[in-house]
Amino acid sequence: MIIYNVTTHVDHSVHDAWLKWMQEEHIPEVLNTGCFTNHQLVKLLETDETEGITYAVQYYADSKAAYNRYTSIYAARLRQAVADKWGDKTVGFRSLMQVVH
Template identity: 50%
Template sequence: MIIYNVTLNIDESIHDAWLQWMQEKHIQEVVDTGCFVSARLVRVLVDEEMGGITYSVQYYANTKEDLERYRKEFAPALQQEGMQLFGDKMLAFRTDLEVIKEFYSIHEIPH
């Protein structure tokens, strides 16, 4: 399993519009490319020195090839929409992660 992690710092002036766009449109469009099996949106619980609110979006792909297909075929257009809507009030950086092994508590069923 490959996790394509996108960490974003969002200026408070566009936060509500950005969050709505992410939840109602963008994340589902990325998943709908067929390159990912699921996604998770999380808020980073840290006070940023530079201000803003930080989120992480984790997109789960079965293979590195699926992630590369996303980058080649879909990413430019999908990322461009965010830049057109929010410009420099949205700062993003991306990290590729490979799941080695998952561990679960014996007291809880995984979600």
């Protein structure tokens, strides 16, 4: 199992709109690519929230090939949509993880 994690710091001024957009538009669009089987949206705790709130979305893929399909076909367009909509009001980074039992 592969976990594609996207951590995003969200400015207070757009927080509510961003969260609604993530839940109603962006996450469903990522899942509709067919590359991921599930997801989890979490809020990071014990972080400095002076300038905003930090979230992570974890998308679960059955294989590295499914993740690679996402990055090669869909990722650039979806990342650009985030940049176009939120500009410098969000800052994110991505990490790729593998479940170890």
